[in-house]
Amino acid sequence: MVQSRGSGRPEGLRAARLLMVLSSISPLFILWAIRGNKVIPDRYFIGFCALMVVLPNVFLWLRIRIAKRQEDKRELVVGKADDHRDHILVYLFAMLLPFYSEDLGSWRYLGSSLAALTFIVFLFWHLNLHYMNLVFAARGYRVFTIYPPADGNRLTGKASHALITRRVSLASGERIIAYRLSDTVYLEADQ
Amino acid sequence: MKLNFDTDKVSVTEFGVGLDEGDGQTFVSIPVDADVQAALREMVASTWHAMQRHDDGPTKYEPSEKHGGTEYLYLPLKDDLATVMQNLHNAANLPVNAGVLADPTAVFSYLARMTDDKGRRLTALRRATQFKGILKSKGRLVRMLDDSLRIVEDSVFKLDTDFDLLVDSANVHILRPSGFEFAGNLQDAILAAVPQNIGAVQRDLPFVDFSGIEEYASKHPRAARYLASIRSQKETKNIDKTALRALCKTNGVEVQVKNGKVTVADGHEMDFLEVLDRRRYQLELVKGSPERFRAGSRQRIGG
Numbered sequence: 211m212v213q214s215r216g217s218g219r220p221e222g223l224r225a226a227r228l229l230m231v232l233s234s235i236s237p238l239f240i241l242w243a244i245r246g247n248k249v250i251p252d253r254y255f256i257g258f259c260a261l262m263v264v265l266p267n268v269f270l271w272l273r274i275r276i277a278k279r280q281e282d283k284r285e286l287v288v289g290k291a292d293d294h295r296d297h298i299l300v301y302l303f304a305m306l307l308p309f310y311s312e313d314l315g316s317w318r319y320l321g322s323s324l325a326a327l328t329f330i331v332f333l334f335w336h337l338n339l340h341y342m343n344l345v346f347a348a349r350g351y352r353v354f355t356i357y358p359p360a361d362g363n364r365l366t367g368k369a370s371h372a373l374i375t376r377r378v379s380l381a382s383g384e385r386i387i388a389y390r391l392s393d394t395v396y397l398e399a400d401q
Numbered sequence: 402m403k404l405n406f407d408t409d410k411v412s413v414t415e416f417g418v419g420l421d422e423g424d425g426q427t428f429v430s431i432p433v434d435a436d437v438q439a440a441l442r443e444m445v446a447s448t449w450h451a452m453q454r455h456d457d458g459p460t461k462y463e464p465s466e467k468h469g470g471t472e473y474l475y476l477p478l479k480d481d482l483a484t485v486m487q488n489l490h491n492a493a494n495l496p497v498n499a500g501v502l503a504d505p506t507a508v509f510s511y512l513a514r515m516t517d518d519k520g521r522r523l524t525a526l527r528r529a530t531q532f533k534g535i536l537k538s539k540g541r542l543v544r545m546l547d548d549s550l551r552i553v554e555d556s557v558f559k560l561d562t563d564f565d566l567l568v569d570s571a572n573v574h575i576l577r578p579s580g581f582e583f584a585g586n587l588q589d590a591i592l593a594a595v596p597q598n599i600g601a602v603q604r605d606l607p608f609v610d611f612s613g614i615e616e617y618a619s620k621h622p623r624a625a626r627y628l629a630s631i632r633s634q635k636e637t638k639n640i641d642k643t644a645l646r647a648l649c650k651t652n653g654v655e656v657q658v659k660n661g662k663v664t665v666a667d668g669h670e671m672d673f674l675e676v677l678d679r680r681r682y683q684l685e686l687v688k689g690s691p692e693r694f695r696a697g698s699r700q701r702i703g704g
Contacts, residue, residue, distance in 0.1 A: 280434040284415050285516050287493035358494045365428055365492035385520060387413055390432060393497045 226273055227392050230340035231331050233266035234301070237344050238309050238327075247314040267345065274397060277389040283399055285387055286371060289359035291380035294372075295352060301342045305330060341372040341395045354380055371396055402459050402475060405569040406523040408446050411515045414438035417495055418502070418529065419510035419584065426485070426586065428512065430495040431502065440560055441513040445525050448563040452576055459574065460700070464591055465630030465678055467697050468578035476573045476581075481594065482629065483573050485585045490524045490568045502558065505533050510584045513564070525564040528580045535559045591625045598625075598632045602677075605637035609645075610662040617670040627674040637677065649673065652681040652693055 243259035246252050277283070312323045334340060341353050357370045359382070373380070373388060375398035380386070388396035416433040419426055433441075452459070455473035462476040476483050478490065489512070502508070512526040535542070535557050542553040565580025566573055575581045582588065599615045618624040631637060646663060649656045654673050655666035665673045675681045680696045 281414070281438055282432055282434070283413055284430065285413050285514075285522075289493075361491070361493065363488050363492050364425075365488050365495070367492075367494035367496045369494070369496060371494070385516075387516070390497070393499075 226269075227338070227340045228331070228335050229266045229269040230273070230343075230392070230395075231266075231334040232262065233270045233345070234334065234340060234343045235305070235327070235331065236263040236266055238306050239263050241306070241310045242314070245310070245314070247320065249315070249317050249320060270343070270345075273391055274389065277391060277397070283387055283389045284396075285385055286356060286373065286396060287359055288356045288380050288382060288384045288386065289361075290357040290382060291373075292355045292357075293352060293379075294355055297339075297342055297353065298344070298347050301339075338372070338392075338394050340392065341374060346374055350376055352376070352378065356380065356386075359383065369394065373398060402572070402574070404449060404523070404567065404574065405571055406515070406521050407517040407519065408442070408449060408523075410518040411442055412518050413514075413516040414441055415495075415514040416441060417512050417514065418508045419512065419526070420501065420507045421509045422507055426509070428489060428492065428495055429498040429501055430514075431499055432497065437560075441525070442515070444527075444560065444563050445513065445515065445523065445567065448525065448567055448576055449574075451563055452567075452574060462573075462575055462578065462581070463630045463633065464582075464587065464626040465680075470579070471576055472578060474575040474578060474581075476575065478568065478570070478572055480633070482587060482590065482633070483585070484590065486524070486526075486566070486568050486573045486581075489526070490522065490570075502556070505529075505536065505556075505558075508533060511560075521570060524568040526566055526568070526580075526584055527561055527564045528577075528583055531559050531561050533558065588622055591629045592619065592622060594629060595619045595625050598628045601632045602628070602637050606640060606645075608642045608662055610659070610664045613665055613667065614670050614673065618674075621671070624671055624674055627671070627678050627680075631674065631677045634678075636679075640677075645676070648676055648681070651683050652676060654681070 239259040239262040243256045243263075247255055250258075309323065309327065312319065314320045314323060334342075346353070351374045354373045354375065354377075355370050356373050358367050372395045373386060374391075374396065375386070375388075377398070386396075386398055388398045391397055414433075415430055416437060417428050417430040419428050451471065452473040459473045459475040462474040462482070464482065468474070478487050495514075508529050510526055510529050511532050512524060515523045515525075517523070539556065540552060542557060543550040544553050545551075563576065565577040565584065566575045568574070573581065595615060595618045599611050599618070603609070603611050614624075614628075618628050642663065646656060646658075649672075652672070654676055655669045656673065657664050657666065672681065675695060679699060681693070682696065683691050683693045685691045
């Protein structure tokens with residue numbers, strides 16, 4: 211999990227983070243669309259699922275494009291780095307599979323599933339877990355949590371960041387140039 | 402002097418502001434678009450050009466000197482007086498806070514941090530006087546929209562044409578000494594450093610009683626500056642006791658010898674520090690009419 215700023219200031223790009231969370235759960239809507247359900251006709255349900263898949267991912271693509279166009283990048287110094295491939299597994303088993311196996315056969319079950327999904331979305335948004343995305347994993351990216359160096363400099367930032375990169379490891383002291391997707395999530399610029 | 406940074410091959414440009422938050426200065430990063438980044442790079446280039454226009458090259462910054470509005474000075478980044486700049490330059494991953502300009506009262510400076518294609522870093526800093534100045538004109542700024550003038554409702558900030566100083570891996574390059582002193586919190590740092598500076602000078606001059614001078618300098622910033630300058634010049638070693646007393650006498654600085662130590666009379670502390678800082682001299686161009694002078698600024702010539 212990526213730590214928010216210690217000063218208590220709100221994290222920026224709130225709407226962007228929400229859409230990135232929706233993007234991260236978009237595979238669930240693909241599974242739901244394939245399964246269908248008994249209470250909503252397929253054309254509406256599949257349309258809704260398609261919208262929930264396309265819109266957030268288009269937004270994510272746009273966010274990356276805007277960050278690149280506006281040169282919205284910065285240098286991050288690695289103090290310590292944790293590889294969080296396991297987060298994808300947790301995400302897969304803790305969210306995708308349970309929701310997929312949920313019974314959507316009645317309005318009540320459908321409502322409870324959507325309510326539970328809303329809680330999950332809120333938690334992902336609140337805990338800055340919006341970097342967990344199967345699209346990134348499928349394209350060979352890894353997610354690292356990088357902690358700032360303990361250099362004794364009181365001006366050095368105290369927050370950790372999520373770095374999406376194709377690297378397989380990060381060494382302490384390494385300096386990375388990355389695009390800002392949100393204040394805590396960065397995508398390494400092409401080398 | 403060269404800048405240890407290639408201003409033509411900048412790969413990252415970040416913008417940030419310095420905040421005075423009561424418990425000390427902090428710096429935060431604010432995301433800016435490509436146009437603002439280009440403007441910041443132009444400011445750095447014009448700062449460097451302005452420095453190059455000073456033909457006599459950079460001289461080392463000395464806290465006791467009275468500097469002009471713009472001068473090209475330098476200070477090694479490892480110098481004690483550059484601690485704030487050193488911390489800022491070496492700080493990693495400044496916190497991002499895009500909302501900080503919603504209440505700009507605590508903003509005292511703004512900065513650019515750049516990285517070139519070789520991974521070298523440059524920090525540029527400017528006192529936020531003009532930057533915030535235009536906020537007072539809110540509701541008075543107009544712009545042409547369609548074919549009529551309209552009030553600009555947004556908060557508008559103004560970038561200057563250059564920075565007060567640039568910091569590379571080796572030096573602080575200073576264009577506006579007052580900006581450096583303000584942003585570097587130098588007055589407080591110099592006053593706080595009085596005991597250490599006294600200790601260092603005392604080691605070189607064990608025959609001088611500095612107790613009265615320490616008390617005086619801890620309350621008088623100008624004296625504290627002289628003291629910092631005397632220490633940084635490292636020219637107090639091997640000063641001859643007799644020569645020092647003779648120079649004091651020539652320049653009307655009252656000193657006495659008590660218990661084998663040279664003691665400065667009350668009210669002559671500044672005068673004595675000026676003697677140690679090589680600012681007091683006497684001429685006698687007209688025979689029998691000696692003239693005493695105090696140098697506001699001095700520069701070593703010859704050996």
